[in-house]
Amino acid sequence: MSDLELHPDEALCEPSPCPGPVAEFYPAREVPLGGVRGVFVERVLPQRDLPTVGAWCFFDHFGSPTVTKTDAPPDIDPHPHIGLQTVTWPFVGRIRHRDSVGSDVEIHPGQLNLMTSGRGVAHSEYYAADAPAGHGLQLWIALPGNRAQIDAHFEQHRDLPVYQAPGIRATVLIGSLVGHTSPATAYTPIIGADVVIEPGAEVTLPLEPGFEYALMLIEGDVTAAGTELPPGPLLYLGNERTELRLETTAGAHFLLIGGEPFDEELVMWWNFVGRSHEDIVTARNDWENHNLERFPDIAGHSPEQRIPAPPLPGLHLKPRKRRVGSARS
Ligand code: MN
Secondary structure, eight states, X not given: OOOOOSSOOOEEEOOOOOOOEEEEEEOOEEEEESTTTTEEEEEEESBXXXXXXXXXXXXXXXXXXXXXXXXXXXXXXXXXXXXXXXXXXXXXXXXXXXXXXXXXXXXXXXXXEEEEOTTOEEEEEEEOTTXXXXXXXXXXXXXXXXXXXXXXXXXXXXXXXXXXXXXXXXXXXXXXXXXXXXXXXXXXXXXXXXEEEOTTOEEEEEOOTTSEEEEEEEEEOXXXXXXXXXXXXXXXXXXXXXXXXXXXXXXXXEXXXXXXXXXXXXXXXXXXXXXXXXHHHHHHHHHHTTOTTTSOOOTTOOGGGSOOOOOOOSSOOOEEOOOTTSSOO
């Protein structure tokens, strides 16, 4: 996935306060991916008042039932990333992933694909024409400052741990849940889990009190910590919770994300996560100037296929304050 908003805002994300247990809705907003192609996704992170949940800094839902549909597949030509990990989690369809560390793999539902950009990587994502229209999630995880300059690498995990109890089945994408630990490489204390609850179930999921959590309902109905949640928006649950009570009538499928509140300032712009305006300017110049040491070519792609970086905003950076606790529920 690439952030192809035509004029993406530059956002300085301030260190997180600890809000305690809250229940706040953050709406999904429809964002065009590649203006020419006219493909839309629903984005729930980052939000103006909630830049991160743990180290999760970006959360897109593609091919959702409610997003504006076009004929074009959400194919993404070669584009760069720095300072983050991309997590690709499809429900329907198959995606061919190629990157500048030599990966050329097909991504299938039920398999986690994790690309760690470190100081620089480029990749492309194309949907298989003979598969149903793609539906799934892509999220980004910010790398901590002491790991932001590591070498890029790619992981595919086809056998993820599953926590099962009566009424609930949770696939652990990254991090640990109830003693089930994903093999995916994490650089901060974090959790991401795909959770399915059976119709009529009432279940309780143990949580880490030091983590903050949020969930997004993909399908069905669910009441989480007493708050009924429709499909689409992000429900932010804050931290200092030891458990999460979940109830459903028709059954539910949702993604649970969480982690230790990320206490570093981040500057996010386009496909880059940096520490400063200068980090972003340098990465943009390295991409535009074909710095092959930082962003090597991807086998099978011509230079003409590269997505050009949008123009940098002319205004000086302004901090984007996190305002958890304001009325939004
Ligand atoms: Mn991408």
